[in-house]
Amino acid sequence: MRKGEAEQAPAAVSRHQRRSFKAFLRILQVQAVLILAVSTACLLLGKVEAYSALLGGLLYLVPNLYFTLRALGNRQVATTARGVLANMYASEIGKMMLAVGLFTSTFLLVQPLSPFSLFGTFILLQLSGWMLHLRLFNTGS
Amino acid sequence: MEITYIAVALLLGLSALAGALGVSLLGGKFLEGAARQPELVPVLRSQFFIVVGLVDAVPMIGVGMALYILFAG
Numbered sequence: 001m002r003k004g005e006a007e008q009a010p011a012a013v014s015r016h017q018r019r020s021f022k023a024f025l026r027i028l029q030v031q032a033v034l035i036l037a038v039s040t041a042c043l044l045l046g047k048v049e050a051y052s053a054l055l056g057g058l059l060y061l062v063p064n065l066y067f068t069l070r071a072l073g074n075r076q077v078a079t080t081a082r083g084v085l086a087n088m089y090a091s092e093i094g095k096m097m098l099a100v101g102l103f104t105s106t107f108l109l110v111q112p113l114s115p116f117s118l119f120g121t122f123i124l125l126q127l128s129g130w131m132l133h134l135r136l137f138n139t140g141s
Numbered sequence: 142m143e144i145t146y147i148a149v150a151l152l153l154g155l156s157a158l159a160g161a162l163g164v165s166l167l168g169g170k171f172l173e174g175a176a177r178q179p180e181l182v183p184v185l186r187s188q189f190f191i192v193v194g195l196v197d198a199v200p201m202i203g204v205g206m207a208l209y210i211l212f213a214g
Binding site for chain 1: 160164168171172175176179182183184185186187189190191193194195197198199201202204205206208209211212213
């Protein structure tokens with residue numbers, strides 16, 4: 001690779017990374033609004049259902065926010081395929097550990113809890129994440 | 142009580158296996174694509190990020206349910 005190309009490649013990676021990082025953050029913002037809407041709707045059923053729905057949403061949102069910030073928000077851009085893959089795997093492991101820790105602490109510390117509201121919101125957010133990500137994927141952003 | 146532990150172990154183990162298989166296959170394909178066209182690494186990175194999110198969704202639900210059965214069930 002010539003010197004000029006070597007200087008251009010990280011700039012292009014950084015530009016693309018910044019654009020996709022913003023798009024993924026926007027998806028998380030939409031999902032945060034969805035959590036509030038579902039939680040407010042669950043308030044009609046009861047207080048326990050409402051905060052269980054809110055917790056289910058946070059259990060989805062916090063690990064995913066960590067994953068997005070760790071994988072794409074890093075300013076030191078890994079330009080090699082190996083570096084990108086190592087960064088993604090490390091972020092994925094961190095996300096899993098965070099999710100397990102949050103689930104465990106929620107079930108141990110919060111009583112009473114409505115499992116239908118919690119898992120319903122969690123699964124709804126996973127489905128909305130699929131739809132929003134696939135939409136982003138198909139538009140080629 | 143013992144059957145609960147077996148159920149939790151199966152849920153956690155199968156979730157981990159499914160997630161690991163999916164992400165490792167994805168990583169292998171990412172490396173193949175990056176080796177063929179190194180200039181596409183930024184685009185492949187975003188697509189890898191999206192598909193990892195799709196792959197680990199169902200194992201995460203499994204892990205959540207297993208932990209619920211273990212701690213609150």
